[in-house]
Amino acid sequence: MARSSKKVSRLVDVFRDLETADRARIGEITRQMDELRISQDNLIATLANPSAVHEPFLALMSRSLGNMQRRHQRLVKEHEMALARYLEATKRTRGATELLADVRAEEARRNEQRDLEALLEFQQATAAQGRGKSTRSS
Secondary structure, three states: OHHHHHHHHHHHHHHHHHHHHHHHHHHHHHHHHHHHHHHHHHHHHHHHOOOOOOHHHHHHHHHHHHHHHHHHHHHHHHHHHHHHHHHHHHHHHHHHHHHHHHHHHHHHHHHHHHHHHHHHHHHHHHHHHHOOOOOOOO
């Protein structure tokens, strides 16, 4: 049974690693969204108060703002999907952890049962020897 707990323990470790990877992915997407939002804010501020230097690039900047908005929408969808994957990963990890606890409890129960059976056999053998009987049966 110890093999079972080792296998389940490895499975729990894999699920935790996957959960960590999903959490890192969410952090990365969030960082990208923040950077994009800052860039958009800077571009909007530049478009709101154009200087002589920026005049020739206003059309290009407006197009860039549209591209940034579409990129932000893609990141929002990706963020939602990553959160859903993370939620599933946490459920898998929790389930595997509960399974590991059950397997370990079963191992402990079986070990205790084996110890009790060995103790019972020992007591029966000592009682039989005390009465002058052999523990061997013919």
